[in-house]
Amino acid sequence: MASVLIVDDASFMRMMIKDILTKNDFDIAGEAANGQEAVDLFNETQPDLVTMDITMPEKDGIAALKEILQQHPGAKVIMCSAMGQQSMVIDAIQAGAKDFIVKPFQADRVMDAVQKVMG
Amino acid sequence: MSAAPQMNAQHINAITNAAVIIVKEHLGMQTGFSKPYVSGSQFMSSDISVVMGVNGTLEGQIICTMKNQTALSIVGSMMGGMKVETLDEMGWSAIQEFGNWVAGRAASELAKAEAAIDISPPVINEGRSTFRVEKTFLTIPLTSEAGEVLLHVSITPRVNE
Numbered sequence: 001m002a003s004v005l006i007v008d009d010a011s012f013m014r015m016m017i018k019d020i021l022t023k024n025d026f027d028i029a030g031e032a033a034n035g036q037e038a039v040d041l042f043n044e045t046q047p048d049l050v051t052m053d054i055t056m057p058e059k060d061g062i063a064a065l066k067e068i069l070q071q072h073p074g075a076k077v078i079m080c081s082a083m084g085q086q087s088m089v090i091d092a093i094q095a096g097a098k099d100f101i102v103k104p105f106q107a108d109r110v111m112d113a114v115q116k117v118m119g
Numbered sequence: 120m121s122a123a124p125q126m127n128a129q130h131i132n133a134i135t136n137a138a139v140i141i142v143k144e145h146l147g148m149q150t151g152f153s154k155p156y157v158s159g160s161q162f163m164s165s166d167i168s169v170v171m172g173v174n175g176t177l178e179g180q181i182i183c184t185m186k187n188q189t190a191l192s193i194v195g196s197m198m199g200g201m202k203v204e205t206l207d208e209m210g211w212s213a214i215q216e217f218g219n220w221v222a223g224r225a226a227s228e229l230a231k232a233e234a235a236i237d238i239s240p241p242v243i244n245e246g247r248s249t250f251r252v253e254k255t256f257l258t259i260p261l262t263s264e265a266g267e268v269l270l271h272v273s274i275t276p277r278v279n280e
Binding site for chain 1: 230
């Protein structure tokens with residue numbers, strides 16, 4: 001069973017994403033509420049996939065994405081942000097994100113992205 | 120003394136559209152808005168306010184305020200149509216996220232008006248309070264099945280000092 005690290009500063013969003021993933025038989029490797037926690041938890045749990053918010057206190061999702069990829073070039077990270085303007089999406093994809101989901105989302109959109117990235 | 124900088128109508132439309140899209144398409148509620156009005160440099164909030172900072176080519180604040188009952192309906196709808204009677208930690212997080220959705224969508228709509236902005240993580244203010252700024256608030260009244268949500272907006276082009 002594939003494991004996912006969920007990163008979002010809002011506990012409500014973590015709950016929503018966790019609910020979608022567990023209903024589709026994914027394991028939750030952990031939950032992080034900011035970019036630094038995400039980097040630390042990634043190193044600790046080595047998940048198969050990460051869902052990463054962008055606007056977060058302490059360290060934002062783009063900085064965390066770059067740090068994770070520097071240490072683990074094969075990491076699979078899907079960005080998940082309410083800020084869906086084109087420039088934000090381009091920045092994230094250029095930094096190495098595999099996909100970009102705009103919040104609020106439907107469960108199907110999340111599962112499409114996850115299944116595509118997990119191949 | 121120079122006149123207060125005017126808020127751009129295109130920017131106000133972008134924020135209004137964003138709020139309507141979130142409430143209508145994502146909360147599945149009928150919604151509409153009335154004509155925005157100038158509230159001046161201060162306003163009295165309703166029971167709950169979600170405060171967000173705007174940075175980028177525009178700067179200022181977006182404050183989203185509503186009655187407790189309206190917040191409960193919005194949170195219930197965000198949780199898939201549950202009846203929510205009080206806001207617990209998850210409920211507070213949800214109403215914060217509602218503000219984030221509106222502001223995030225506003226950032227996308229503003230990008231179409233060639234304004235590039237970033238939003239700071241939302242802060243919640245509980246209880247009726249007076250909010251003051253040095254500039255001017257423009258208030259966008261949004262009506263929905265959940266009740267009235269007022270968007271108090273104070274954004275002007277960034278001035279490089």
